[in-house]
Amino acid sequence: MATGRRSALRRLMLAAAALAPALPLSAAPATTADNGTAERTLALVRRAVAHLQQVGPQRAFADFSDPRGAFVDGTLYIAVNDAVSGVNLAHGLTPKVVGNSLLxxxxxxxxFVIKKLIAVGNSPNHRGWIEYKWPHPLSHQWQRKRAYTERVGGVLVTSGYFP
Incomplete structure (x- = not known):
């Protein structure tokens, strides 16, 4: 990828993180202490996988991309990427990234965050955890983040928390 395109993509994601305080993330307001947990992250992904299997991709991706919807819990949200191309198909915090390759x-x-997720999705279990750094949606500071992903057909259903 050209340096200019990579810089543009990074700016897009940083801009998305900057918008986070303006977006209501759940019925209960998130606080800086609400960074999620491994258990809540895992439960959210498993609930999203079940929803995807029950209602199909078109409806599920729309539901996942609703910042005020049932698949956003404090700083936790669902993101879905194509398991080969890295194209984002749903994003609970920043719906404007949908349709962009994040590979x-x-x-x-x-x-390379999405490449790591794809590697986990292609592992024998088709699921697992990765770690990386990401701007916290409330403080906007780069922090360690743990994400859990499950491959369902040709997509990766992912959520992450700040330990």
Whole structure:
């Protein structure tokens, strides 16, 4: 990917993180202490997978991309990416990234986040955890984030929390 495109993608994701305080993330307002947990992250992904299997991709992706919907819990939200191309298909915090290839997206340390998710999705279990750094949606500071992903057909259903 050209440096200009990578910079543009990084700016898009940083802009999305900057918008977070303006977006109501759930019925209960999130606080800086509400960084999620491994258990809540896992439960949210499993609930999203069940919803996807029950209602199909078109409806599920729309539901996942609703910042005020049932698949956003404090700073936790669902993101769905194509398991090969990295194209984002749903995003609970930043619906405007939907339709963009995030394959070359890097964290502040140069880790290719979506490529790591794809590797987990292609593992024998088709699910697992990764770690990377990401701007916290409330403080906007780069922090360690843990994400859990499950491959369902040709997509990765993912959520993450800040430990």
């Amino acid at each position: 070359e997206l890097q964290d502040s340390d140069g880790v």
